[in-house]
Amino acid sequence: MGAGALAAAVWTFFLTGCSKGRTEKVIAKVGEIPVGGSKIFTYPTDVEPCILLRPSGANYVAFSRLCTHQKCPIFYQPGGDTLNCPCHGGAYSIVDGSVVDGPPPRALPRVVLEQRGQDLVATAMIETKPATQGG
């Protein structure tokens, strides 16, 4: 392997290590869901469930829909402040996907969104490391 190929491999590893998916995908139209509403979609592949939320006005957030504890699908109660897992009571903040209750070891992976005209486009998936104990 030449130096160029090695550098490309290292760069690819860096990118995939920092974000799970680099695929771009239109997941909704602006205004498609009401304030307080949600929409299920898949990203970055067609078998990885995610959820789009619109907490307020032009504020959209999206996360993986798989609980970080044992991969049960999480749910959203319209207008609520948390995403909830029915399996063992895990709960996540809709602000940043952080764990607010239950056994999940880390935040929900977050889908990076961009607004392009009237399209909401998923551009990457960012995963967080498990929380460490004792500082």
Ligand code: FES
């Ligand atoms: S699978 Fe979600 S809390 Fe256990």
